[in-house]
Amino acid sequence: MFDKFKAAAEAAGNTEVQRFGAKAEALIFIEGLLKKEEIKDTPGCYAVWADSPFLKGIDTKELAAKVPGLKFEVTRELAKNAKIGITQMEWGLANMGTLAQDSTAVEQRLASALSWIHVALLSTDKIVADLPALMTKMHPSTSNYIALITGPSKTADIERVLAIGVHGPEQLVIVCVDESGGMN
């Protein structure tokens, strides 16, 4: 299931899928990414991390102190000036490489829709086959805003030439974690 998901997700372009056994390893990867992307405490260079089950047991204060510019409070202004937005997704669809999330909390949408790079956390065991399978898991009767995300923001509105990152992220980094404890 994971392999199919990874192949489909990466086929959507500007998407990379990483897989880690443990949360700690995933965190090291994310810290590395924040460093590589030169996240700092200057508008335009922030990273915003919306409330995620992943963060359970992680000392966010310490992490924020370690990475200046990393914010755990997602406001309009901070999200507007963020280079990276991190959110945790609830489900993955293997056939299309799609991510799904209950985005009713506005922070989730701000962090994933405004930044240049969207880092999406996903528990590997939450990958289901396809849309019909997802629809048995998520229902509008319990979620006000369900968001499906596949690949980066793109357009082909000028001469049908593909261009990435028109209103939303230019890049999607999916971080899958096998260790289910602490991801749910």
Add this chain to the structure above:
Amino acid sequence: MKKELAQSIHEALERQNLAGILDRWNYPATRAKAYEGIDFEAIRNRIAEIKGSAADHLEELAEKFKKSAEARGAKVFRANSPEAVKDYITNLCKEKDVKKIVKSKSMASEEIHLNKHLAKHGIQADETDLGEWIIQLAHQTPSHMVMPALHLTKEEVADLFSKETHQQQSTDIQQLVKVARKELRGKYFDADMGMSGANIAIAETGTLVICTNEGNARLVTTLPKIHVALVGLEKLVANYADAEPIITALPKSATSQLITSYVSFITGPSPNTDGSLKELHIVLMDNKRTAMAKDPQFKEALQCIRCASCLNVCPVYRLVTGHVFGHIYTGGIGTILTAWFNEMETTGDIQGLCIGCGKCKEICPGKIDIPALILELRRRVASKEGLPFIYKTALSVINNRKLFQAMLRAAFIAQKPFVKEGFIRHLPMFLSNLSEYRSLPTIAPVPFRDVFKKIKQPQSKTKASFFAGCAIEFVNPGIGAAIVKVLNKAGIEVVFPEDQSCCGIPHWGSGSFDMAAAAAAHNIKPLLADDVEYVVVGCATCATALKKEWPHLLKDQNMDSLVPGAKKVAAKTVMFSELVNKLIEEKKLTPKDGLKLQTLTYHDSCHAKRHVGIDKEPRAALAAAGYELKEMFECDTCCGMGGSYTVKQPEISMQMLKRKLKNIEDTGAEYVSAECPGCLIQLGGGLDKSGSKIKAKHPAELMEDKFK
């Protein structure tokens, strides 16, 4: 045709960048790839069923949606007319002191020219979908339903952006997209209201489903504190599960993608950034949809999911774009929707643009018979306004074969002046005053009925009656003779009922269903007079009439007593190649030994392939008769003949022919064959005019001396 339409066609044909863009995209192949592993027929049957049943229960679903959405905290307003929509939104803006709106794509808002109305009230509405924003800056309407600015070049876009930003912008597309991002970003944050459309509205849950690739709808529905969604009633489906096949098919058909980058399911308001709850208003707009749903024929058009694949494959659309073909809603389906939403009268002209090739119908995920609905529009306009006198007279002439023959004889003797008379221009199918790309066909000195008399028939138990059709009878009797000879080789006795006349398709195609039914009525008896096993036709257009349309037509015109006869004819009718292929398989026809291999490319006439489903048979029969097939690109794309289309829309017809000729030339084959004398006149005339060595021949002519 009105002068303005002719002028706009001419202008559109001068500017072929949209056609070039569609070519580079190679839509049919990329679409097929996106649908890999998916049973398209099954999914479109589901969509047709879901949307068809929604159309049957429109009122019920609208009320249910209202109830469900309101239970979740949305305000739902049901608006019958465009005015009611405009009033509601302007009043809301006034009440909430809204001065700036950001919009994600809503065709419904374009349908009612909402932006213009808001501007009059001092409210600025900015489109955020890149294509929509571009055409807003250009003060134009969409040329394509999914990619609205497809007709503009990057240079033109750069000019528009330079003007908007007061800065010279480069023509690099990636750069231009970044300019748009920067310009529009601020607008989302400043806007007092976000406005969207919806791709689906789910009655069960009161949910709006919005699909975008750019992600603009996510921002429009997130950043401003008020969200207004303008939704046409046709977006309603009953249940949550009903959304699935639509979400699955839409991106594949629209952009050859598995899924759009973003799909949002919005049910009731979500919190704003300041902790308050968003105000969510949903305007359900009728504007004739209920009336459409009540119309037994046009109800089907509500199954449309606005994927625009019907535009991408339409040979007419690609040439003239949606600015000529359609209005807001573009192409064939656009013609239908425009007729309803903007009153029938305004579209009389554009209805004539569809050549009826059926390409769109094949791939429509809503399973809509677009050409049939356009024909129905024509029929209604024709029965309301009547056809032009001269045209009507011409149509009645061809229903009377004796008179027709007399006239054509006169035409043959005095060809030039007669052609110029104007009257003959209105004779469908094979006479036109155009010769830029195509030589004029000449009327044969001896009509088929006289040729036939000289071919001695064997006595046989197996009899076939031959239906010649106008073109074989008067322009190319040689085809008829070849058909008869091949059938004779198989031991079949051919009878030619002299009382036959036109098959009625030209009348049908012009919306004159009564005259078409009269043509059918005239032919049935003579065709069944002898105890024949087959009724053989060598013309795909006639085959459509005999095999398919006559029973419907007669029923439609309340001539029920003739329907059994028509059905009997339908059951006996075979296309020549279909029968030959069968006879070869049954070993009743055996190809001669040592046939010299010749090369051939095959053109699928629209009627043969898409109306009666004959495409493999002629290829198999020709291969058996010693022809090596070299398939051309777009072998089943219309050649531009389309009966009288070539006369009514000469410029478009000629452009279609030009493309076809190139595809034929590229194969380097010795012959091009098609089982339709109309196509052969078009192709043969075109090849002749361009000085090509390739000959256009009917399968019968190519097989005449190939069997033992």
